[in-house]
Amino acid sequence: MKKIFLLIAAISITLGGMAQKGKVNSALTLIEQGELDKAKTTLDEAMVHPKSKDWTNTYYAKGKLFQAIYDAKDTKYASYSADPLADAYAAYQKAIEIDEKDASKKKIITNSCYNLLVISYGDQGITKFQAGDFTGALKSFDTQIQIMESDLYVGAIDTGIYYNAGLAALNSKDYNAGVKYFQKCIDLKYLGITPHFQLAECYTGMGQAQKAEQYLLDLPKMFPEDKNITLSLIDMYIKNNQFEKAIQYIDIAKADDPTNYSLYYASGIMYLNQLVFDKAIADLTKAHQLKDDIFDTNYGLGAAYINYGGDLFLKANDLIDIKAYNEAVEVANTQYFNALPYMEKALEFNPDNIDVMTSLKELYFRLRQKDAALNQKYNEINAKIQALENK
Numbered sequence: 269m270k271k272i273f274l275l276i277a278a279i280s281i282t283l284g285g286m287a288q289k290g291k292v293n294s295a296l297t298l299i300e301q302g303e304l305d306k307a308k309t310t311l312d313e314a315m316v317h318p319k320s321k322d323w324t325n326t327y328y329a330k331g332k333l334f335q336a337i338y339d340a341k342d343t344k345y346a347s348y349s350a351d352p353l354a355d356a357y358a359a360y361q362k363a364i365e366i367d368e369k370d371a372s373k374k375k376i377i378t379n380s381c382y383n384l385l386v387i388s389y390g391d392q393g394i395t396k397f398q399a400g401d402f403t404g405a406l407k408s409f410d411t412q413i414q415i416m417e418s419d420l421y422v423g424a425i426d427t428g429i430y431y432n433a434g435l436a437a438l439n440s441k442d443y444n445a446g447v448k449y450f451q452k453c454i455d456l457k458y459l460g461i462t463p464h465f466q467l468a469e470c471y472t473g474m475g476q477a478q479k480a481e482q483y484l485l486d487l488p489k490m491f492p493e494d495k496n497i498t499l500s501l502i503d504m505y506i507k508n509n510q511f512e513k514a515i516q517y518i519d520i521a522k523a524d525d526p527t528n529y530s531l532y533y534a535s536g537i538m539y540l541n542q543l544v545f546d547k548a549i550a551d552l553t554k555a556h557q558l559k560d561d562i563f564d565t566n567y568g569l570g571a572a573y574i575n576y577g578g579d580l581f582l583k584a585n586d587l588i589d590i591k592a593y594n595e596a597v598e599v600a601n602t603q604y605f606n607a608l609p610y611m612e613k614a615l616e617f618n619p620d621n622i623d624v625m626t627s628l629k630e631l632y633f634r635l636r637q638k639d640a641a642l643n644q645k646y647n648e649i650n651a652k653i654q655a656l657e658n659k
Contacts, residue, residue, distance in 0.1 A: 295329050299336050324367040331359035382420045402440035409433035427458045446470040461491045465500045477508050511538045529558035545576040563617035570610035577603030625653050
């Protein structure tokens with residue numbers, strides 16, 4: 269009788285374990301059916317039961333669940349996980365770790381679990397990048413690459429993933445990661461010359477300006493016909509405040525592309541920052557002639573005339589002779605009048621730009637004694653500024 273009782277007890281214990289493992293299989297079925305809340309409840313029970321909490325299939329099911337939660341993109345599951353993809357990946361890794369027979373590896377490969385994770389991590393990275401969370405995007409792309417390079421990923425490697433990671437690294441100012449990923453793109457000959465430019469930009473961000481400069485200067489050896497090298501050098505010199513070198517290469521670019529307004533705009537702004545007003549106005553005028561239907565060329569030329577007028581007015585204050593002073597002030601006012609149409613046009617392109625409105629307010633106030641019509645414009649712009657400030 270005692271032996272029969274022990275046999276029954278043993279069977280009961282075995283059946284109890286089987287029941288818990290059955291819940292895991294039930295959870296997998298619920299996941300397939302999209303019943304993720306029920307699957308979560310069922311799996312939570314299995315995760316704490318002694319017979320199933322350390323079972324490899326339990327963690328496999330957990331991975332499937334959290335990946336399904338991410339893919340569902342339903343806020344009702346938000347409380348289940350702060351980062352469902354990370355939880356899914358960790359669960360798959362745990363399943364592999366505790367599986368002595370490698371059945372989980374085979375199951376993950378057969379069911380393309382890692383391939384699907386790569387797709388989901390790519391989606392997550394792009395979403396974060398577009399939202400401006402570049403650090404988060406880089407983390408997603410890093411993990412995506414880690415999974416893609418594992419032996420459980422089946423299929424060809426998408427080279428574009430390295431480029432996405434490089435862009436996220438560059439924008440998040442993780443320049444070391446940027447160098448790694450853009451160099452990978454270069455090694456794989458992805459996108460031609462483009463990652464070379466971004467690699468140089470990473471060197472600049474790392475404070476290695478000379479290395480970045482030399483890298484760009486060497487590029488024509490590999491890409492002799494590419495004119496974008498000159499533009500990249502110009503951009504780098506401007507960012508490093510090396511205006512003389514920037515102007516030198518802008519002149520080269522102008523010779524190759526004389527109708528590119530942005531070249532004249534760039535040199536005009538640099539001359540303006542250096543208070544070389546005649547060259548600034550000449551280049552900004554040319555930029556405006558080539559492209560007069562945008563904010564930048566109108567505002568840039570207007571600002572050049574205003575700054576030039578202000579400089580002339582300050583110099584007039586140093587004059588002792590009244591006649592010479594009055595004549596100098598008239599010349600300064602002429603520059604202010606020159607600025608008006610461009611500033612007014614700039615406001616048409618950007619009606620709520622407070623800098624443009626403030627400049628116009630000062631111009632109208634200064635010049636209204638010479639043109640009575642400007643009194644009304646002064647009152648209108650002043651009222652508009654006050655309305656914006658009171659919002």
